[in-house]
Amino acid sequence: xxxxxxxxxxxxxxxxxxxxxxxxxxxxxxxxxxxxxxxxxxxxxxxxxxxxxxxxxxxxxxxxxxxxxxxxxxxxxxxxxxxxxxxxxxxxxxxxxxxxxxxxxxxxxxxxxxxxxxxxxxxxxxxxxxxxxxxxxxxxxxxxxxxxxxxxxxxxxxxxxxxxxxxxxxxxxxxxxxxxxxxxxxxxxxxxxxxxxxxxxxxxxxxxxxxxxxxxxxxxxxxxxxxxxxxxxxxxxxxxxxxxxxxxxxxxxxxxxxxxxxxxxxxxxxxxxxxxxxxxxxxxxxxxxxxx
Amino acid sequence: xxxxxxxxxxxxxxxxxxxxxxxxxxxxxxxxxxxxxxxxxxxxxxxxxxxxxxxxxxxxxxx
Numbered sequence: 001x002x003x004x005x006x007x008x009x010x011x012x013x014x015x016x017x018x019x020x021x022x023x024x025x026x027x028x029x030x031x032x033x034x035x036x037x038x039x040x041x042x043x044x045x046x047x048x049x050x051x052x053x054x055x056x057x058x059x060x061x062x063x064x065x066x067x068x069x070x071x072x073x074x075x076x077x078x079x080x081x082x083x084x085x086x087x088x089x090x091x092x093x094x095x096x097x098x099x100x101x102x103x104x105x106x107x108x109x110x111x112x113x114x115x116x117x118x119x120x121x122x123x124x125x126x127x128x129x130x131x132x133x134x135x136x137x138x139x140x141x142x143x144x145x146x147x148x149x150x151x152x153x154x155x156x157x158x159x160x161x162x163x164x165x166x167x168x169x170x171x172x173x174x175x176x177x178x179x180x181x182x183x184x185x186x187x188x189x190x191x192x193x194x195x196x197x198x199x200x201x202x203x204x205x206x207x208x209x210x211x212x213x214x215x216x217x218x219x220x221x222x223x224x225x226x227x228x229x230x231x232x233x234x235x236x237x238x239x240x241x242x243x244x245x246x247x248x249x250x251x252x253x254x255x256x257x258x259x260x261x262x263x264x265x266x267x268x269x270x271x272x273x274x275x276x277x278x279x280x281x282x283x284x285x286x287x288x289x290x291x292x
Numbered sequence: 293x294x295x296x297x298x299x300x301x302x303x304x305x306x307x308x309x310x311x312x313x314x315x316x317x318x319x320x321x322x323x324x325x326x327x328x329x330x331x332x333x334x335x336x337x338x339x340x341x342x343x344x345x346x347x348x349x350x351x352x353x354x355x
Contacts, residue, residue: 002320002321004322005318005319005320005321005322006306006309006318006322007320168310172346229342230342230345230346231346232345232346232347232348233348234348236305236348237303238303238348238349239303239349240303241303242303242304242305242322242348246305246306246322247306247322250310
């Protein structure tokens with residue numbers, strides 16, 4: 001969708017850079033911070049909500065709803081209530097835009113016709129929720145994993161501080177090494193692939209993180225090589241579906257790392273803190289206590 | 293050197309455009325195309341090879 005083009009994504013760069021700086025302002029004086037909870041997790045939902053032209057109050061609300069819907073896999077009741085609250089919230093936003101359309105995704109979908117018919121409300125709500133959810137924990141996991149890697153590899157941090165022009169290449173390598181997302185597909189027809197029979201209706205996990213560390217595809221597959229020039233990684237999927245938000249995610253990753261390193265060029269894990277990780281289909285650190 | 297993009301294979305990852313904007317353009321859906329007739333000036337051949345080698349969909353090839 002044009003809404004996710006690289007031109008649109010680039011348009012959010014000044015907002016993202018300003019946001020990253022404001023987040024760092026909040027803790028830099030203390031000499032310590034949480035690079036995940038206090039930084040990475042604060043970025044994507046605000047950038048996306050900005051795209052939806054939400055007010056600051058709405059952004060805070062969306063952040064809470066997103067976290068509730070995403071982060072409590074062990075607590076189905078809490079998760080369900082998060083999902084319901086989010087759909088109610090988005091439903092209210094849709095009604096507002098029916099009479100007062102703006103420059104945002106919901107308004108654009110309300111004015112879109114497919115095969116001469118308007119897009120149905122439940123489809124618009126589904127798209128809005130998917131956009132919000134799909135772009136949030138995935139990207140914050142990517143930013144968080146990248147900062148965790150840098151906190152534990154001071155030689156890599158020093159190199160990126162000295163050669164910031166290398167950051168876009170390094171972002172691709174960090175996406176390869178710490179791919180946050182595993183997707184799934186449903187088999188459309190019986191097939192045998194490389195000796196593995198699959199039947200119509202079977203559910204198949206597409207383990208992109210494992211593919212991205214395949215030694216048959218990558219030299220020194222388990223090593224982070226910051227300047228890896230040939231890097232045909234699959235972090236955003238492969239084949240019939242590519243992550244629709246990949247341009248936005250790449251921009252956020254690059255700007256988050258650039259801004260962090262410009263302000264905090266030396267940092268390491270806090271010895272009195274604990275790094276925690278989320279598992280499951282989206283993997284990334286949820287707490288990275290650091291000192292600098 | 294001359295290159296082409298297979299629009300059937302391209303999924304809009306934008307890797308080629310990020311690596312070699314002199315050689316590729318992408319539309320608002322991310323779909324890539326070669327600029328001009330795909331002829332690569334000698335000084336851009338290295339960039340063209342990188343674009344070919346980084347496309348997740350194997351959509352770029354040398355003609």
